Amino acid sequence: MLEGNRVSRISVRGFAVASATAVTAVGSVVGVASGSTAQPNDAAEATAADATLLADIPAGQQAQVQTASLAQQADAQAIAADTSAKKDAEEAARKAAAQSAIAKKAAAEKAEQEAKDRAKAKAEAASRSASRDSSSFPVQGSYSVAQIQAMARQMVAGDQFQCFSNIVDHESSWNYQAVNAGSGAFGLFQALPAGKYASAGADWRTNPATQIKWGLNYMDSRYGSPCQAWSFWAANHWY
Structure with missing residues (x-):
């Protein structure tokens, strides 16, 4: 039939x-x-x-x-091939989604940590700035090295003080009235011209606190911190 x-x-x-x-x-x-x-x-x-x-x-x-x-x-073979291809595609999609989720989580954690680091750095900078602005030292006719270093410790963050001290040691040995006979560089940081200190206060010639304030601002603004300034100084012998 x-x-x-x-x-x-x-x-x-x-x-x-x-x-x-x-x-x-x-x-x-x-x-x-x-x-x-x-x-x-x-x-x-x-x-x-x-x-x-x-x-x-x-x-x-x-x-x-x-x-x-x-x-x-x-x-029948075509149907079997289509079924296999669909399963492979679904598995690949699941793997891609899992990898994407892991990458997004890692990126989010990194961004969160960076935000915390920025907030911490900002808080530390604000703390240092507040300390410098609020520092009040009695005016004296002269200052010993120990007194000048005590002022600096109150104005510089603890984890940055050694780097700060290293620079001052090499530039002036903590002599706030040191003068370079050849260039005229002056003070704790051998500023040139010496009048640069005036941006921190009019009493820069006689007040080491004013010089310290200027020197710290210079290191922070130019290098990011005293320790970064010291790294540059150690490599170049100037800053």
Whole structure:
């Protein structure tokens, strides 16, 4: 029986057998009418042989059946390939999402830490500035090295004092009235020209606190901190 364009091998074989049987039956009738002596069994055997021969020939219907079978196999393989591809894509998407989440978390933690560091640095700078602005030292006719260093300790952050002290040691040995005979550089930090100290106070020639305030502001603004200024000085022997 035909179904669309697909015909099974059994249907083709049945069609061939029915056709051969019909032809044989007609032949038998004709033979009997003409006085043929052929036996019925011989006719049946011929019919079966003819049917088998027809069924074994790759007729157009049989080729269609084979093509349909191959098409079904191809469809099944395509479906399996699509399913596998979808699973791979879903797995890749999950991995990408996980990696993105990890990267975002790391970036957020880094930004948070940087914000904390900036806030801490700002607070420390404000504390140093407040200390410098609020420092009040009695005016004296002269100051010892110990007194000048005590002033500096009150004006410079503890973790920066040693670097600050290193620079002053090399520039003036804590002599707030030191003068370079060749260049005219003056004071604790050997400022040149000496009048630079005036930005910190008019009494810069006689008040070491004013010189310290100027020197600390200079290191912070030019290098970021006394320790960074000292690193530059150690490499270049000037700052």
